[in-house]
Amino acid sequence: MDHTVCGILALAGPIDYFSLFLTSDIIQILVDETNLYATQVIQTANDITPFCLHGWTPTDAKEMEQFVGLLGWMGIVKVAELPNYWSKSKLSSFDLPKKVVARNRFELLLRFWHFADNNSSIPGDRTHKIKNVFQKFVENFKKAYTPGTRICIDETMVPFRGRLSFRQYIPSKRHRYGIKLYKLCTDKGYTWHVKVYVGRDLTGDPTQVTSRNVTLNLIQDLLADVECST
Structure with missing residues (x-):
């Protein structure tokens, strides 16, 4: 990150920092793919398709x-059921969701929310649905900050109990079921690079599952930056 950006961010608010990672090009991908998927679903709808789906607007x-x-916000303020965020009860009433979007519209957006075109998937590519957006987030992680000499490479689990071909079960973890990630982090906890474990090693070769290859894959771009600066 250059000194000009650092100077601007010194006076920035939370949304400015958030926008470093969730950039306008990522938002546009979400818009385009959500609209595309909604069109695809509605075009193949039949007579028993819920009427609310036909009320979709881009x-x-x-x-x-x-x-x-x-x-x-919902990830921080949790309730038992989604409709409760729009509840009119005085005991469990939230103002924010009602101000942002109507409940029916939110459920439609959630129903059609997409990151990639299903029809363009490559056989065997297990991360197709998220890969494009995920890679852009990682690029933004790298642009926003350059680590010093103190870094850490380790694995972590994202809790998940749904149906997924590469969901892991690791009894020693606090969250035993989930998606395993390999991460390169700074000593302060900043994630600079991350890879999803999909059942094979990062090269796709099941014979090369070693800590060495994981480390080299994660650190490759960082080493390239060092070589360019010397």
């Missing part, structure tokens, strides 16, 4: 930003 960047922001 989303845009502003609405998508609000939707993603609301999802983040």
